[in-house]
Amino acid sequence: MRQSKIPQATAKRLPLYYRFLTNLNHQGVTRVSSKELSKAVKVDSATIRRDFSYFGALGKKGYGYNVEYLLGFFRKTLDQDELTEVALIGVGNLGTAFLHYNFVRNNNTKIVMGFDADPNKIGTEIDNIPIYDIDHLDDKLGDVQVAILTVPVSEAQEITDQLVKKGISGILNFTPARITVPENVRVHHIDLAIELQSLAYFLKHYPLD
Amino acid sequence: MRQSKIPQATAKRLPLYYRFLTNLNHQGVTRVSSKELSKAVKVDSATIRRDFSYFGALGKKGYGYNVEYLLGFFRKTLDQDELTEVALIGVGNLGTAFLHYNFVRNNNTKIVMGFDADPNKIGTEIDNIPIYDIDHLDDKLGDVQVAILTVPVSEAQEITDQLVKKGISGILNFTPARITVPENVRVHHIDLAIELQSLAYFLKHYPLD
DNA sequence: AATTGTGAATTGATTCACAGCT
């Protein structure tokens, strides 16, 4: 498990491949070429072959890849069975969107609890996920290792500190705050405003036509 | 405007810089070094200096950067005044989160209308943004160039086709579908499930400690 | 005939490290 030699860029694409292969499998497709897959996932076919090759020779020359075999392989690799439990911090619109997303197919992650400050939400369940009082983070969080942070920006750092104190390992941060954490905590930032602004910027400065 | 020679990675960080510089300015800070800024935005200081250098020599050696001057510069560069109008397609939880986000500071983008199929939403306004019937996309969209796509995955491609027909230039796609568009349309994918899965994957395979 | 798997080339981005300026 330690020190995989798979490039990070490849690792990020694995869930994508997995999802599309699952779709193909459901549709009864038994074989697929890197070129076909490329069309579906919008990743260059050479990149796909390179990505797959890190796991060994999974395909057959002149034939392509056997969907079921490939899927079985990825299932193991992605720890598709070993579930990662996730806590959702902040049950606003964005947080609620996540709760509803939850039980779509590819579950190697599962939101097991939510936290909020709103008394109308505390004690309720959304899609069977209990919502606790944010002030009880300490008691309720248990040993959950991953948190989705969808709180107002003003609270982001303070709540992060609490999560860190409880020993969290990873945070998916949707607030615009660039939160500070110790070296051993991994943070992925998704900044919706920046995504939109940078799309606009690219449209103006890097025209496609 | 055509063919800027700024690296894409730099371009993506500009809105981030801009936001933090605005904060500093509001706090009355007048000068900042690349090292200080690095701490705040979590980007290596050499990268920051390199990024800035694409716009010329904006700083002073031994001193750092003048916040106001830098801001003025970026304002122009980011077309902070030239507003990009955006349509939000799909007013579910995720879409609503965007509508509320809207009028935070850095506005070079503005959501001007929403679309949904739900009769309870059609005809209403959320934060002063009118919600139209998705079936009236054709009449209402006008010449809006950018769309945020937050519809169920099953509708993604069909609605994309409509947007394309109306001449959209950019789509921020939050559905898990890898939508197909002509070459001259730019699509940025943000796939929440994949972000979560890949964070979990990194935690397991690329431990930080 | 078709498609993989991969060396080699290329492209893109980051980081080092320091001369030069204020």
Next chain:
DNA sequence: AGCTGTGAATCAATTCACAATT
């Protein structure tokens, strides 16, 4: 004395292009 701006080095990812294989 301190910090920028940048050449050079490094690192990471993509893409080319084709020999090998079914």
